[in-house]
Amino acid sequence: MNRFRLGGVWGFILRRLLLGIVVLILVSILVFLATQALPGDPARAILGRSATPASLAALRRQLHLDQPVLTQYWTWVTGLLHGNLGTSLEAQEPVSTLLAPKLVNSAVLVALAAILSIPLSIAIGAWAALKREKVFDQTSSNLLLLLAALPEFVVALVLVILFATTVSHVLPAISTVPPGSRPWNNWVALILPTLTLVIAVAPYVSRIMRASMIEVLESDYVEMARLKGLPERTVLVRHALPNALGPVFQVIALNLAYLAGGIIIIEFVFNYTGIGSATAEAVVNHDLPVVQALAILIAAVYVVLNLLADVATILVTPKLRTQL
């Protein structure tokens, strides 16, 4: 592995980028083979036993099943690169037109959750580190541990029970975005899905922030800053906090990557019109072209965010940077 060592941060990024591309190619092969792996005739498996010969032939042509496997893969991949994601079997529409607005909706949801959860969990983690082993630290650590153990759909449903149905009815339980509308047009409906995502992410970010902050607070340079008589506020805000944030960036990126998969079930709970609920629906409806497109899409987002996590770690950790 070390034979092609390209120096520096850029070399590292380039190597990770190449690995990411290799991973995506392998994922595309896996997803493509998925259709091939259907027992017997894929067209018949999709259309069912009652299909007419004409519709079977049409679907075979549509899926390019009348060509050799390699040609089929090539047609499919080059189509992907040109933004041609195939045609939905369920809606009989191009997958790209079907998914584009949903992609925007999901991005809005995840961005909102990130904007709220990141500062919140950094604050919780930093405060817990300052009050180490005190009441706030103990309470928040245990509470976050329990929240982290809960499946997201359970968190989502507990919120629905508390705020949208049984206990009180102050927020909507359903967050469907009607066609032509934007998520923020009905922002009240965004509250519960966003809150679920925040609860899904916050335990991890605040936990690492707490650990990182404790390490920094025990370091020599913080002690030095205190000894030379700087006010505690300056020590914390100028010296401790920026250095404690390093490891947190990686965790934030990893969490956003995780949300790429996590939104599948959370959107489904609230019937939110995004790529997550679209994935769940496509699987239930056996809409393979849509499943394939979404799998590649989500994998790509996941790979890119993981890459960003690695790069962030390198950029904020001078020690690692010089080791490259």
Added chain:
Amino acid sequence: MSQVSDWVADAEIAPPLPAVRGTSLLRRSLKLWRTRIGLALVGVIVLVAIVGPYLAPYGPSTPVPGSAPNSDPSSKAVLGTDYLGQDVLSRVLYGGRSILVMAVLATALALVVGTAIGLVAAYSRNALDDTLMRGMDVLMALPQILLALVAVAIVGPHAWVIVAAIALTTVPRIARVARGAAQPVVERDFIAASEAMGVPRWRIVSGDLLPNTLGPLMVEASLRLTYSIALIAGLAYLGLSANLNGANWGTMIKQNQFVLAVQPWGAVAPIIAIALLTMGTGLIGDGIARTAAGIDRARGEE
């Protein structure tokens, strides 16, 4: 949840210092209240899942005679009836078994395969190591639930497909932990000594490496069990389980979510069951992790 905690595990396990036997680690972790509470929670839910079907007043899918759908708790149906008029209590008592069996199977399978891959990779220290771990990287490039969904979309929502898909996606995460824990051990003198004495490789891997990686692996196993439970219940909630009206906590939540305002128990009871179970496994994992970290710290000070 899920994949995110790969790094949490990494951060907390810290470099493993050898030879804390699994049983002694478990015993020591029982000194912590969180482990005891976790064990009690898991114990109760497992007991419900095992003996529940024998105690259930009605069958899992038989309507309660003389009760309307969504009726309130009464002497006939202690937790009321669900949207089809089935007894909620009976379905809760029946509904844990399949989730637990599948989650334990998937985790155990992944634990065996993942540990084997991780240890072999750490021990080989050559191209095999690289190849194995790059392969693991590729498997980890998909979110767990997505791979499970793709598998279900292709083959169908059979129990074995779900178990296999979850095991497959759990393997690389366990392999990484096993390799990470075994790497410092491989460099130690007693391994070189065993090699010099001509101990066969498989015995070095199983007899020397494995016992020295048990601590981190136990933490990881409890974490993975928590996530497998969440994934399996989640897939059932999405409507992807072998039996569409099966008594399964995930299925029950889905079926009764839309009558929450009328008769909450149909969804609330299985939600409580899943929550207690996953919080229990989470607490046990945290207890073991804290104990292992404490032992490591104590050694560092020696």
